[in-house]
Amino acid sequence: MTRWLDAPLLTIDHLSMRFGGLVAVDDLSFAVGRGDITALIGPNGAGKTTVFNCVTGFYKPSTGRLALARAGTAEPADIDALTRSGKREAGELFLLERMPGHEIASRARVARTFQNIRLFQGMTVLENLVVAQHNALMRASLMTFGGLVGLPSYAIAEAAAVEKATNWLSRIALLERADDPAGALPYGDQRRLEIARAMCADPVLLCLDEPAAGLNPRESADLNELLLSIRESDGVSLLLIEHDMSVVMKISDHVVVLDYGRKISDGGPAEVREDPAVIAAYLGVADEDEAERIAAGAPP
Amino acid sequence: MPEAAKPGAGALAALKDAGGAALVAAALSFPIVALATVEDINQKLVLEQRWSWVVGAAAMVFVGRLATRAPGAAVVARWALFALAAVVAAYFVSASLDIDADWPAPLILAVIVGAAGFAALALSAPFSAASAARAKQRALRADLAARAGLLRFAGLAALVIFPLFALWLLGPQGSLKWINNYGIQILIYVMLGWGLNIVVGLAGLLDLGYVAFYAVGAYTYALLSTTYGWSFWICLPLAGIFAACWGILLGVPVLRLRGDYLAIVTLGFGEIIRVVLINWSDLTNGYAGVSSIPRVTFFGVPFIDDDSGFAARFGLEFSPIHRTIFLFYLILALALLTNAATLRLRRLPIGRAWEALREDEIACRSLGINTVNTKLTAFALGAGFAGFAGAFFAVRQNFVSPESFTFPESATILAIVVLGGMGSQLGVAAAAFALIGGMEMLRELDFLKQIFGDGFDPAQYRMLVFGLAMVTMMIWKPRGVVSSRAPSIFLKTRAAVSGDHVGEGRG
Numbered sequence: 001m002t003r004w005l006d007a008p009l010l011t012i013d014h015l016s017m018r019f020g021g022l023v024a025v026d027d028l029s030f031a032v033g034r035g036d037i038t039a040l041i042g043p044n045g046a047g048k049t050t051v052f053n054c055v056t057g058f059y060k061p062s063t064g065r066l067a068l069a070r071a072g073t074a075e076p077a078d079i080d081a082l083t084r085s086g087k088r089e090a091g092e093l094f095l096l097e098r099m100p101g102h103e104i105a106s107r108a109r110v111a112r113t114f115q116n117i118r119l120f121q122g123m124t125v126l127e128n129l130v131v132a133q134h135n136a137l138m139r140a141s142l143m144t145f146g147g148l149v150g151l152p153s154y155a156i157a158e159a160a161a162v163e164k165a166t167n168w169l170s171r172i173a174l175l176e177r178a179d180d181p182a183g184a185l186p187y188g189d190q191r192r193l194e195i196a197r198a199m200c201a202d203p204v205l206l207c208l209d210e211p212a213a214g215l216n217p218r219e220s221a222d223l224n225e226l227l228l229s230i231r232e233s234d235g236v237s238l239l240l241i242e243h244d245m246s247v248v249m250k251i252s253d254h255v256v257v258l259d260y261g262r263k264i265s266d267g268g269p270a271e272v273r274e275d276p277a278v279i280a281a282y283l284g285v286a287d288e289d290e291a292e293r294i295a296a297g298a299p300p
Numbered sequence: 301m302p303e304a305a306k307p308g309a310g311a312l313a314a315l316k317d318a319g320g321a322a323l324v325a326a327a328l329s330f331p332i333v334a335l336a337t338v339e340d341i342n343q344k345l346v347l348e349q350r351w352s353w354v355v356g357a358a359a360m361v362f363v364g365r366l367a368t369r370a371p372g373a374a375v376v377a378r379w380a381l382f383a384l385a386a387v388v389a390a391y392f393v394s395a396s397l398d399i400d401a402d403w404p405a406p407l408i409l410a411v412i413v414g415a416a417g418f419a420a421l422a423l424s425a426p427f428s429a430a431s432a433a434r435a436k437q438r439a440l441r442a443d444l445a446a447r448a449g450l451l452r453f454a455g456l457a458a459l460v461i462f463p464l465f466a467l468w469l470l471g472p473q474g475s476l477k478w479i480n481n482y483g484i485q486i487l488i489y490v491m492l493g494w495g496l497n498i499v500v501g502l503a504g505l506l507d508l509g510y511v512a513f514y515a516v517g518a519y520t521y522a523l524l525s526t527t528y529g530w531s532f533w534i535c536l537p538l539a540g541i542f543a544a545c546w547g548i549l550l551g552v553p554v555l556r557l558r559g560d561y562l563a564i565v566t567l568g569f570g571e572i573i574r575v576v577l578i579n580w581s582d583l584t585n586g587y588a589g590v591s592s593i594p595r596v597t598f599f600g601v602p603f604i605d606d607d608s609g610f611a612a613r614f615g616l617e618f619s620p621i622h623r624t625i626f627l628f629y630l631i632l633a634l635a636l637l638t639n640a641a642t643l644r645l646r647r648l649p650i651g652r653a654w655e656a657l658r659e660d661e662i663a664c665r666s667l668g669i670n671t672v673n674t675k676l677t678a679f680a681l682g683a684g685f686a687g688f689a690g691a692f693f694a695v696r697q698n699f700v701s702p703e704s705f706t707f708p709e710s711a712t713i714l715a716i717v718v719l720g721g722m723g724s725q726l727g728v729a730a731a732a733f734a735l736i737g738g739m740e741m742l743r744e745l746d747f748l749k750q751i752f753g754d755g756f757d758p759a760q761y762r763m764l765v766f767g768l769a770m771v772t773m774m775i776w777k778p779r780g781v782v783s784s785r786a787p788s789i790f791l792k793t794r795a796a797v798s799g800d801h802v803g804e805g806r807g
Contacts, residue, residue, distance in 0.1 A: 056666060106668030114666075120659035122802030123652075124787045131656045132667050137649040144677075147648040148641075154648075158789075166791065178791040183801035201667050 004033025004254045007072040009205055009237045010055070010096075011079065015064030017050050017261075024050040026261040028064070032205065032254075034072055037231055037238045039248045039269075042258035043281055048241045049115060051258070052207055055239070056112045057101030066096035068108050070204050106135045111203035113194045115210050115241075121183030125174055125193060128182050129165035130158075132200035137161055168196040172226065188219040192226065199230065206230065208240040212247045220244060224251050249273065257281065318366040325361035329354050452726070459632055463625045472621040479621070481740050483628045484696065488689055489736045491635040493716040493728040495685030498642055500714065501723035502651065503678035504658025504804065505555070506563040509570025510713055512550075513543040513683035515577060515705035517690020522590040522700045523583065532596055536691045543687025546573075547680040555675045558661070570710055577702040589701025596695045598626060627696050634692060638685045639725055645681075647788050654678050655723070655788070659803040712736075715766075719773055721780025722804065730781050738765070 008031035017025040025047045032038045040048050053059040055066060067079045071092040082090045088098040094108040104110050120128050130137070140157030141147030147154040169175040172192040177185060182193060191211060198206055211227070212220045228251055230236050242248050248255065248269065255272040257265040259281040265272050272278055336348045462483060466475035492514065499507045517539035524530045524538065554565045577584045584590065595603065603610045603623035610626075611618040645651040653674045656664050664671050694700050712735070720731035742765065745758040777783060783799030 058662070058665070101665045102668050102670045104668075105666055106670075111668075112666050114663070118660045118663040118666075120656045120663065120803075122659055122785055122797055123655060124790065124797065126791050127652060127655075127787055127789060130789060131649075131652050131664075131669075134649050134653055134656075134667060134669050141648055141650075144645070144648055144650045148644060162789065162791070175791075179787065179793050179795055181797040181801040184798075197667070 004031050004036055004038065007034060007069070007074070008032055009034040009036075009069060010239070011065075011067045011069075011076075012051075012055075013065040013067070015051065015054060015066065016062045017047070017054055017059060018062045024261050025054070025061075025258075028258070028261070028263055030256045030263060030266055032237060032239050035231065035235065035237055036253040037227065037240065037251050038254045038256065039252035040239065040241050040256050040258065041243070041248055042264075045260075046258040047261040048258055049209060050261075052112065052209055052239075052241060055096060055104075056110055056207060057096065057099060057104040061097050064097065068094045068096055068110065068205065070094070070109065105201060105203075109202060109204045110207060111198035111201045111205075112207040113191075113198050113209055113211060115213065117187075117190045117194050119182040119190055119194055119197070122181060124179050125169065125182050125185070126162070126165055126178040128193060128197050129168060129200045130161050132197045133161045133164065133202075136202070164200060168200060171229070172196050188215055191215065191219075192223070195226065195230075199234065199236070203236055205237050205239060208238065208242075210241050210243060212242055212244040215244075217246075220247055223247065227251055314366060318362045321365040322358040322362035326354055326358040329357040333357060456636075463628045467621060467625070472619045476621055476624060479624050479628050482737060484624070484631055485740065486733055486736045487628070487631040487635050488693065489713065489716060490729050490732040491631065491638050491689045491692075492686060492713045493720065493732045494635065494638040494642060494725060495682050495689065496713050496717050497682075497720075497723065497725065497728050498645075498654070498685070499678050499682035500717050501721075501728070502642075502646065502658065503654040503675060504722075505675060505678065506559070506566070507679070507682070508563050508567040508707075508710055508714065509550075509573075510566075510682070510686060511705045511707070511709040512570040512573035513547060513686035514690040514693065514709070515573055515700075515702070516543040516546050516683075517687030518694040518700045518704070519577065519584060519590070519690075520687065521691040521694040522593050525594045526590055526592070529594075531600070532594070532691070532695050533599065536688060539691035540684040540687040543690065544680040544684035547683025548676060551676045551679040555672060555679065567707070567710075570707065574702050574705050577705070584702075587701065587703075589699060589703070590694075591699045593694055593698040593700065595698055596623065596627060596630065627692075631689075631692055631696075634688050638688075641681075641685075642725060650674070650677060652788055658723075715770065719770070719780055721782035721784075721799070723785055723802070724780065724782035727780050727782030735766070735769070738769075 010032040012031070013029050015025055015028045016023065028047075028051065040051060042048055050059065054061045054064075065079075065083060067074070067082075069079075069092060074093045078090070078093060079095075082093055082095060088095055088103075089107065094104075096104050096108060096110070099108065105112075120131060123131065137154075137157055138144070141154045142151065166175065166178070169178055172189075172195070174185070174189055174193060174196075177189070182190065185193060191214075195206075195208065195211060198208075208227075212223055215223060224247055227238060227240075231238060240252075252269055255265070255267065255269050256263060257272055257275070257278050259277075264277045264281055265275040267275070334350055334354045336350060337345045338348045340346045463475070463479045466478045466483075469475070470478065492510070496507065496510050499505050499510070520539040520542045521532065521535040524535050525532065530538075550566075550569050554562060554569070557565055578586055580586075597603070598610045601610050601613055602608070603620070603626070605618040606612065609618065610616075610622055616622070642651075646655070653664065653669050654677075656667075656669065657671060657674055657678075661671055664674070693704070697704075716731045716735055717728055719735065720727035720729070739759075739762045742758040742762050748758050749756050773780070779799035779802075783802075784796035785799070785802045786796055787794065
């Protein structure tokens with residue numbers, strides 16, 4: 001079952017990230033399928049968040065290629081041609097490692113959330129969702145000048161932005177708290193709001209860094225539904241880092257397992273769960289020799 | 301806010317603590333305060349002992365420390381105010397009865413300072429009563445918001461009437477000081493405060509060199525008018541544009557830095573502009589400055605005692621006060637322009653992006669906001685308004701020199717923004733009124749000479765008062781006069797966001 005290799009949304013090739021002598025991600029390659037929920041899992045310190053930071057432009061990868069094909073037509077040959085041309089983008093195809101962080105969000109349309117929630121705490125819930133639509137509103141206000149003179153087209157665009165925000169607020173059941181400061185929300189609500197904020201930026205790929213961290217079982221079940229609905233009704237692909245296996249196994253279509261910066265397993269959730277290398281990485285093995293044997297791919 | 305300790309045990313602990321602090325103060329003030337070298341009549345240096353000063357300093361610290369620690373400080377504060385009133389009354393009674401009281405000045409000062417501290421605490425006590433009062437506070441804020449509209453209108457009306465009222469009340473001679481020293485001076489700082497508020501309050505970029513852009517504006521008008529004879533009305537927009545260009549020029553390299561680093565670099569740039577103004581004497585005439593800058597005209601009609609002058613044309617008797625009143629309305633208009641632009645921009649995507657940037661820069665990047673450009677617009681716009689204010693400064697003084705653009709100016713403007721409450725237009729205006737008006741007011745306190753002797757000049761103590769005001773504010777209301785933030789958009793209710801949630805910006 002390797003449907004994610006068929007016209008993938010994001011293709012990561014030989015990604016490495018070194019910090020001085022420390023190799024956080026080592027020659028990692030995998031594909032994020034279009035319309036899939038892809039989970040990136042692994043023990044603490046495996047390099048998952050580093051991969052995220054490379055994808056979303058917070059780090060410049062030491063080596064490797066991150067090719068995002070917004071529409072499903074990009075052939076490997078096209079990607080290679082773009083790589084050789086030295087440009088950042090061609091049509092619907094983007095090379096994320098060449099783009100600054102804000103352009104990855106605004107042009108390639110990759111949005112993300114953070115492990116430690118990063119809301120605009122002192123702004124209201126509604127403002128958070130309106131700020132997320134910054135680039136669209138900026139264009140509507142003719143880079144501020146139109147808005148400054150009170151152009152009606154800007155007023156219309158702003159009303160549409162509020163409408164969109166309101167829709168998202170009712171989806172995450174926070175409509176009642178629209179005018180409260182985001183920092184005053186309970187933790188679980190802040191998690192959902194951060195996801196809604198990322199979605200208001202109109203992404204094709206949504207990267208979630210531990211969305212279920214700190215949620216109780218009830219909230220985590222709600223989260224599963226929200227993520228599935230984002231995939232189904234918004235047509236957005238998801239890449240998520242998660243430790244909560246009840247979330248990972250239930251909703252993901254494709255699981256990539258990292259350990260010490262390297263990929264140790266890649267497949268469907270059922271397949272990965274049975275993989276001895278994964279079990280060894282998570283639970284440890286009796287002795288070092290056996291670990292090496294497993295890592296080398298030998299049957300246990 | 302002082303934390304209320306347990307009653308009983310807390311009182312003793314607070315006393316002990318205050319006693320300890322007083323001992324430290326006495327020990328520290330001993331070498332500095334207690335002994336002074338003075339020249340005697342034979343022009344020999346002798347040691348003068350000033351033990352009452354040490355006692356005064358220790359007493360000041362004791363009272364101040366107690367004020368911040370004591371349980372039930374509010375009750376004590378009320379008693380302290382009574383005590384202060386009694387002391388002052390007793391002093392004046394003894395003075396009027398010609399009894400030579402000869403109280404050491406520092407002791408009196410100690411009582412005044414202590415009482416002021418208590419008064420501040422007494423006023424803040426109802427707010428600090430933790431969670432129970434929080435709901436009440438919210439109701440209060442909503443009420444305040446409703447009243448703010450009325451207040452704004454009343455304030456504006458008062459400002460428009462002020463110079464005419466002063467003229468009517470005090471005549472051309474007497475009103476000059478009030479319109480010029482108070483009205484115009486304060487409004488310049490209100491405008492500068494509002495301009496810097498965009499950079500510091502909204503975008504959260506700590507700019508310690510803001511006065512550099514004020515200088516660019518002032519020299520733009522000074523040089524263009526004296527060299528090419530350009531009119532003020534052409535130079536005013538140019539000054540703003542030039543200052544904004546400088547803002548961009550300085551901003552491009554420095555805005556990649558954050559927090560303390562940005563503060564230090566802006567401080568450096570502020571100094572660089574001043575040093576260039578001093579040393580590029582061919583252009584700027586160095587320390588001597590640029591003098592005889594053309595005065596402001598009423599849109600081309602000069603304020604002179606002549607048939608072609610303003611007074612003659614409008615059938616008035618000539619008086620220099622006309623120009624001053626015109627300058628007042630000019631700076632009022634400029635300040636209101638700054639305010640209107642800021643309020644408008646706050647409701648546009650760029651303004652929301654500034655505030656989002658202050659809250660969390662990394663989150664901004666993840667949402668596709670170009671943080672460098674966003675910072676740059678805030679920096680340039682703030683600089684532009686400083687440029688307008690600078691051109692006004694030059695036309696008002698008809699003389700500019702690098703002396704006017706030193707670091708303390710930047711610090712004063714920053715203090716206005718911080719004391720006012722970062723991001724709040726009303727708070728910044730209030731802080732400018734209090735700080736600049738208060739400093740001018742110190743010149744008026746002649747009655748203090750009765751207490752401290754004829755050699756006492758209250759204006760010399762302005763930095764001391766300034767510092768005390770800062771410390772008191774930071775203890776009492778660390779987020780400034782108006783610490784809450786008004787949301788830029790709302791769905792149902794426009795409730796102010798408490799300052800506890802609002803970020804201060806780290807870069």
